[in-house]
Amino acid sequence: MSDKRAAAPDRLTESTGHDLLRAVKAHDLGRDDTLVLDFAGCSFMDSRGGAWVGRVAEIARSAGADVRIEGQQGQVADFLEMIGPGLTTAVTPRPKPMGLVERICDTTVQVVKEAGQIAELVFDALYWLIIAPFEGRGFRWDSFTTELYEMGVRAVRINCLMNFLLGLTIAMMSAAQLRSLGLDIYVADLVVIGFARELAVIMTGVVVAARTGAAITAELANMKVQEEIDALNGMGLNVSQYLVAPKLLSLVVAMPCLTALGMVMGVLGGAFWGTVVLDHRMEVWMDHTLAAATIDDVMQGLIKSFFFANVIVFVGCHNGLRVTGGSRGVGLMTTRAVVMDIFAMVVIDMAFAALLYYVLE
Amino acid sequence: MTEDGPIIEVRGLEARYGDVCVLSDVSFSVKRGEVFVILGASGCGKTTLLKHMTGLMLPTAGCVIHDGTDLTQLDEDGLALLQREIGIAFQSGALFNSMTVGENVAMPLREFRLVDEELIPYLVRLKLSLVGLADAEHRLPDALSGGMRKRAGLARAMAADPPVVYFDEPSAGLDPITAAGLDELILSLRHLLGITFVIVTHELDSIKRIADRALMLDRGVVTFLGTIDEAMASDNERVRQFFERRPDEYIMHRNI
Incomplete structure (x- = not known):
């Protein structure tokens, strides 16, 4: 057991700290040693000087030696006293990441919990939308009309444009193949069937998920972060009644309308290519189009869009309401909501395809 | 730019939001190493003044001189360089x-x-122990209480050892014990590191404890500039009302 001394310079700052470090490193510190930092000759230290003291103390500790500080006076003594806890305690290690098994269990629990939360949200919203009005508990019609305008009317332009361009693209690509066989009039059939059953509903779904789905999550998540959700609950108002139910009804009304519009625009996109570039007469093209599609095809698309509307609202609201961690959480949840929306839509689409073409056939 | 000269000088500052004049003809200086308090009722332009002093907003007229450099004359890069010399602790951290x-x-x-x-x-550990948060180093901000966040914000403002630290509402929303602790912390930091503090507040107890000098704003105009003792002895009606915690006349009559 022996004392190893190192003297602090007159003014302990960032640059003079190197001298202290060298003095400490010159000693061969061992388990039984005590590093004595002598501050008798030190008249001033700033916070970077203080950081050097922390650094040399750490070196001593990692060698198993004790650290003692002595001789301090005036400003140096006050300063050392104030930062004392930060110097004498070891650096707290970061919490360890979880192991594989622990992570799998944790994820499973989270998924089950989340499914429960979504189910609760769905039942709650459906109650406030369908049953509560008959019990004389109001539905917020004013909020419904505002939302309908925001989600439906304001999405019309972009939705029309996207579907028109997709129709045009499909017509271009398929005409290139069918033209060599002299069958390019069948592009009309292909476009209308494709849009009625599948393309319009998916394209509209993507547009609405990106626009409305993201907006719902960001809005509710911000409300949660700003404690507005707590304020609502604190007034005895129900979040599902106040926020979720009007959004749900709005989108359930708006989404099939947007999809129908998307079908028309897709067909027009195809017709544009067919008449302007492929040189077919408009009447012939439209005759083919109307003969090819049946009301069943259109209904298939519209029914899917109804399910998509539900997915977008519930996924959006659910993710918004479970946000934690301020602004970063809002961003994470919004991304998650849009990804979940699109994934769920593709899965539903696939389920419909399996059901209609294999099970019921 | 001498050691004894003022570290910050504000001359004829005028600020507008559109047609609304928020600050008009505000002039004062802050001495090196003092705790300077900007006080006044809510909405009187305190935070706007702070934003102008730190270069977060530019005035419509007048200038802000920081250690000999006029903020309002600097280009974007120059302002960014100067802002590194300033620590700002925000209200919510x-x-x-x-x-x-x-x-x-x-x-x-x-x-x-x-x-x-x-x-x-x-x-980092030293700064966090200065504000009493040594064990919160690895925690995320949303796991902290309001007072802890405020102190962490102060630690970040002081990280680069700026000569001036601006502090917006240090004790607002804190319990008396934490608030008093923060007051003592400000005084010790000033004593130990010679930091100049410019503090926006309206907590009377805190002002009496820490302030060397104070500036009082009322509807964008300076109503008082001087030491706290002078403020308490002032015969300006608005200043007296503030320190005696009297509500406006019409509210007094309504309550009777």
Whole structure:
């Protein structure tokens, strides 16, 4: 057991700290040693000087030696006293990441919990939308009309444009193949069937998920972060009644309308290519189009869009309401909501395809 | 630019939001190493003044001179360089949510490469122990209470050892014990490190404890500038009303 001394310079700052470090490193510190930092000759230290003291103390500790500080006076003594806890305690290690098994269990629990939360949200919203009005508990019609305008009317332009361009693209690509066989009039059939059953509903779904789905999550998540959700609950108002139910009804009304519009625009996109570039007469093209599609095809698309509307609202609201961690959480949840929306839509689409073409056939 | 001269000088400052004049003809100076308090009723322009002093907003007229340099004459890069010399602690802490408390404090040091990389972890720990948060280093900001966030914000503002620290409402929303602790902390930091503090507040007890001099604003105009003792002895009606905690006349009559 022996004392190893190192003297602090007159003014302990960032640059003079190197001298202290060298003095400490010159000693061969061992388990039984005590590093004595002598501050008798030190008249001033700033916070970077203080950081050097922390650094040399750490070196001593990692060698198993004790650290003692002595001789301090005036400003140096006050300063050392104030930062004392930060110097004498070891650096707290970061919490360890979880192991594989622990992570799998944790994820499973989270998924089950989340499914429960979504189910609760769905039942709650459906109650406030369908049953509560008959019990004389109001539905917020004013909020419904505002939302309908925001989600439906304001999405019309972009939705029309996207579907028109997709129709045009499909017509271009398929005409290139069918033209060599002299069958390019069948592009009309292909476009209308494709849009009625599948393309319009998916394209509209993507547009609405990106626009409305993201907006719902960001809005509710911000409300949660700003404690507005707590304020609502604190007034005895129900979040599902106040926020979720009007959004749900709005989108359930708006989404099939947007999809129908998307079908028309897709067909027009195809017709544009067919008449302007492929040189077919408009009447012939439209005759083919109307003969090819049946009301069943259109209904298939519209029914899917109804399910998509539900997915977008519930996924959006659910993710918004479970946000934690301020602004970063809002961003994470919004991304998650849009990804979940699109994934769920593709899965539903696939389920419909399996059901209609294999099970019921 | 002498050691004894004022560290900050504000001359004829005028600020407008559109047609609304928020500050008009505000002039004062802050001495090196003092605790200077800006006080006044809510909505009188305190925070706007702070934003102008730190270069977050530019005035419509007048100038802000920081250690001999006029903020209003600088280009974007020059202003950014000068702002590194200023620490700002915001009302709610304004910590970056995606980083731990320690990373928040280390951020200005790492970004500006001000300090030896070897020294940064120790400097971060030192700053956090100064504000009494040594054990919160690895926690995320949303796991902290309001008072802790405020103190962490102060630690980040002081990270790069700026000569001036601006502090918006240090004790608002804090319990008396934490608030008093923060007052003592400000005084010790001033004493130990010679930091100049410019503090926006309307907490009377805190003002009496820490302030060397005070500036009082009323509807964008300076109504008082001087020491706290002078303020308490002032015969200006608005200043007396503030220190005696009297509501406006029409409210007094309504309550009777």
